[in-house]
Amino acid sequence: MAINWKPTWEREEPAEIIFNQDGSVHFDDLVGDVWLPEDYKEFMLYSNGLGTKDTNSWFVSDYPNGPKILELEYLSEFFSVKNGTLGFQVNMFHDGYTVPKGYIDIGTAEGDANYTSVLLSVRKEAPDYGQVFTWMQTQDPWMEGENTTGLGFVANSFTEFMNNLTARENL
Numbered sequence: 001m002a003i004n005w006k007p008t009w010e011r012e013e014p015a016e017i018i019f020n021q022d023g024s025v026h027f028d029d030l031v032g033d034v035w036l037p038e039d040y041k042e043f044m045l046y047s048n049g050l051g052t053k054d055t056n057s058w059f060v061s062d063y064p065n066g067p068k069i070l071e072l073e074y075l076s077e078f079f080s081v082k083n084g085t086l087g088f089q090v091n092m093f094h095d096g097y098t099v100p101k102g103y104i105d106i107g108t109a110e111g112d113a114n115y116t117s118v119l120l121s122v123r124k125e126a127p128d129y130g131q132v133f134t135w136m137q138t139q140d141p142w143m144e145g146e147n148t149t150g151l152g153f154v155a156n157s158f159t160e161f162m163n164n165l166t167a168r169e170n171l
Contacts, residue, residue: 008055016078058165063152069171070116076108104122105118105119131156
């Protein structure tokens with residue numbers, strides 16, 4: 001299934017991604033090699049990120065304590081995906097959170113008082129590989145456990161996530 005590109009979305013230049021021979025992308029020694037799901041890879045090679053604020057790009061995220069309606073603000077350019085994921089892993093000067101291992105930070109959503117990252121599972125052998133989640137960093141104690149307490153399930157694939165974005169009144 002292809003992503004249904006909305007007329008309100010402005011396409012960016014394609015991302016420049018250097019792939020290893022095995023198809024993975026090296027993020028950094030701390031993050032390691034990442035296997036991008038095929039649909040996300042195709043999207044980034046078509047448009048290097050996407051601004052979606054005020055384009056009827058709302059979705060539901062299912063958290064353990066109940067669903068939340070959020071607006072996709074943007075999908076990050078690939079440089080920011082790599083550096084943001086790494087930066088949240090190593091930089092103590094961020095707001096005190098770290099991206100859960102096995103996920104990459106691909107964008108930002110808003111809709112409540114918490115800063116919310118949009119994450120993509122990139123653990124190739126994991127049952128949630130390719131699934132999209134949101135992550136409220138304020139729900140996770142700094143550097144404790146796997147930092148997955150604040151994960152909310154959004155979609156089984158990046159394509160499903162993009163195709164389900166809609167006006168808030170439709171949710």
